[in-house]
Amino acid sequence: MLTELLQGIEAGGFLVIQDSCSYSGRHLLKSFINAALNRAEVVHVLGFDVSEEELKDGLRTSDTQRLHIHSAYTDPLGWTERPAFTVHQFRLEDLTDLVKQTPHPKPATLIIDSLSWILRHVTPPAVCKTLHQLRKGGAVRAVIGLLHADMHQRGTVGSVCHLATSLIAVAPGAKGDEAVAKITKRSKFRKVMQDEEIFSLNGDFTVTIHSKRSNPEQNWNDAEEEQVDPTAELTFNLRLSDSELEAKKKLMLPFVFSKEKKKALLHSGPGSGRILYEPDANDDYDQEDPDDDLDV
Amino acid sequence: MFTELNSILNASPDSFTQGEFILVSDRQSDASFLIHHFLSFYLRARCRVCFLGLVQSFCHYNAVGQRLGVSLTQAKEKGQLIFLEGLKESLSILIPHENNTEHQAMNFLRDPAVGLRSLYEFVRSGLTGSGSSEEGAEEWGPPVLLVDDLSVLLSLGVGTGAVLDFSHYCRATACSQLQGNMVMLVRCNGDEEEDGDEGSEWLLKGLSHQCSLALHVQGLPTGYCKDIHGQVEVCWRMRQGDGQHTQKKLFQYKVHDKGASFFARGTSSAVL
Numbered sequence: 001m002l003t004e005l006l007q008g009i010e011a012g013g014f015l016v017i018q019d020s021c022s023y024s025g026r027h028l029l030k031s032f033i034n035a036a037l038n039r040a041e042v043v044h045v046l047g048f049d050v051s052e053e054e055l056k057d058g059l060r061t062s063d064t065q066r067l068h069i070h071s072a073y074t075d076p077l078g079w080t081e082r083p084a085f086t087v088h089q090f091r092l093e094d095l096t097d098l099v100k101q102t103p104h105p106k107p108a109t110l111i112i113d114s115l116s117w118i119l120r121h122v123t124p125p126a127v128c129k130t131l132h133q134l135r136k137g138g139a140v141r142a143v144i145g146l147l148h149a150d151m152h153q154r155g156t157v158g159s160v161c162h163l164a165t166s167l168i169a170v171a172p173g174a175k176g177d178e179a180v181a182k183i184t185k186r187s188k189f190r191k192v193m194q195d196e197e198i199f200s201l202n203g204d205f206t207v208t209i210h211s212k213r214s215n216p217e218q219n220w221n222d223a224e225e226e227q228v229d230p231t232a233e234l235t236f237n238l239r240l241s242d243s244e245l246e247a248k249k250k251l252m253l254p255f256v257f258s259k260e261k262k263k264a265l266l267h268s269g270p271g272s273g274r275i276l277y278e279p280d281a282n283d284d285y286d287q288e289d290p291d292d293d294l295d296v
Numbered sequence: 297m298f299t300e301l302n303s304i305l306n307a308s309p310d311s312f313t314q315g316e317f318i319l320v321s322d323r324q325s326d327a328s329f330l331i332h333h334f335l336s337f338y339l340r341a342r343c344r345v346c347f348l349g350l351v352q353s354f355c356h357y358n359a360v361g362q363r364l365g366v367s368l369t370q371a372k373e374k375g376q377l378i379f380l381e382g383l384k385e386s387l388s389i390l391i392p393h394e395n396n397t398e399h400q401a402m403n404f405l406r407d408p409a410v411g412l413r414s415l416y417e418f419v420r421s422g423l424t425g426s427g428s429s430e431e432g433a434e435e436w437g438p439p440v441l442l443v444d445d446l447s448v449l450l451s452l453g454v455g456t457g458a459v460l461d462f463s464h465y466c467r468a469t470a471c472s473q474l475q476g477n478m479v480m481l482v483r484c485n486g487d488e489e490e491d492g493d494e495g496s497e498w499l500l501k502g503l504s505h506q507c508s509l510a511l512h513v514q515g516l517p518t519g520y521c522k523d524i525h526g527q528v529e530v531c532w533r534m535r536q537g538d539g540q541h542t543q544k545k546l547f548q549y550k551v552h553d554k555g556a557s558f559f560a561r562g563t564s565s566a567v568l
Contacts, residue, residue, distance in 0.1 A: 021504040051472040
């Protein structure tokens with residue numbers, strides 16, 4: 001499914017790449033940018049998290065005509081005299097103006113790096129509204145955003161991802177440069193497809209899929225069947241023969257109370273000691289048996 | 297400067313990666329020995345250092361620096377070191393005198409909601425330095441910003457978002473624009489339960505996303521040991537080129553009077 005997504009997002013689509021501290025989703029984001037440039041699409045990038053040089057590193061920058069980077073990295077809050085683009089300009093009107101600055105016949109793909117920066121300064125409802133309007137607006141064909149899932153409350157992450165038509169959550173894989181991608185795709189007819197794939201990124205940001213873990217339950221069953229029999233290959237015998245099994249079942253455990261045992265313990269037989277008690281003047285001697293109501 | 301740490305980080309005062317944001321963090325431990333290391337390292341590398349010493353006095357850093365072989369007083373006189381003594385500056389904000397020109401850097405103490413913009417302005421002027429240098433002023437290397445530490449700003453009432461914005465702007469200036477380095481210390485309690493957007497744990501996550509090298513100091517998971525003071529996890533977040541994975545290595549350390557030694561797990565001299 002990852003390859004399908006890389007080959008193109010449908011018009012009006014919104015893809016969210018969720019990452020965390022342990023694995024950065026920016027490289028996968030660059031793969032999507034490269035894939036879009038390869039398809040001769042116009043790409044506008046809103047850069048908040050990292051500098052323009054770092055964003056451009058590895059991208060196909062030979063197509064400067066079709067790749068436009070709007071860097072809000074140096075001054076996202078307008079602390080200097082002339083900020084290039086501030087976080088408060090993340091609104092439909094400003095974004096549409098930004099995209100229309102560079103006239104192209106085709107509608108552009110908007111890349112947002114990252115949504116987390118915007119969510120820290122603009123309220124989640126406003127961000128969701130802008131994203132929704134962008135999708136429906138028509139100035140932008142598709143939107144791809146990077147979201148650091150561990151930087152927000154679960155509700156915020158959930159709200160933004162609910163708007164998405166596709167969601168890729170990346171996490172580090174078992175081996176060094178492999179990563180696991182959990183993909184959720186919502187089609188137009190409300191059908192939800194989920195998949196989990198192991199992938200790695202090459203030097204030029206192309207993606208290599210290693211394996212598909214489409215059925216995680218299968219792995220679990222296999223693991224059960226592969227359980228090793230511990231009594232095999234020992235130098236001593238741990239197994240029981242049939243007669244030994246019988247004897248084991250018949251064995252009475254020492255502290256399990258059966259009726260006979262209880263009687264024998266509670267009512268002392270002949271020859272065992274008896275207790276003679278002469279109450280004192282100060283004693284409160286009650287003739288009743290205090291243990292009468294016990295069901296022993 | 298700790299020679300073993302230099303070889304682990306593959307850096308020396310003569311050659312080190314520029315444009316790096318080094319995040320030093322600790323959880324229920326004390327990672328300030330690493331700040332002293334980086335301070336002496338960059339002073340030895342003849343870099344222009346802007347140090348925001350918010351938690352200790354200048355004399356303290358000077359005393360430790362002398363044990364590591366650098367003199368902060370001399371560096372300050374020569375103009376190599378710009379030092380913001382947070383403790384002293386905060387007094388001048390809280391108890392203003394008429395003839396005492398306020399240092400605007402710490403004015404967030406009066407109103408934490410204002411944010412850290414003035415502190416950033418101070419850092420920017422410290423890093424870019426005076427444009428017209430006097431005759432005979434020495435040429436220093438790339439600028440370096442050191443902060444000890446960021447979590448105290450949270451205790452002083454500054455919002456976590458404001459601290460993240462501050463570190464973003466400092467990184468944009470120090471690392472990207474001036475091709476210098478930045479070292480920041482964040483301290484966590486370890487007992488904060490959060491699924492939210494406040495607190496030192498969240499600050500640590502936000503900074504981890506921004507940094508290129510993270511050094512996380514913790515106590516030993518097995519408990520207290522006289523000969524091993526804790527463990528350091530070094531995490532390189534590779535940003536470009538081959539191998540987009542993050543590389544992590546774990547070391548144990550012991551702090552001495554004049555330095556610290558780092559060794560692989562289980563190879564402490566007390567054990568072998």
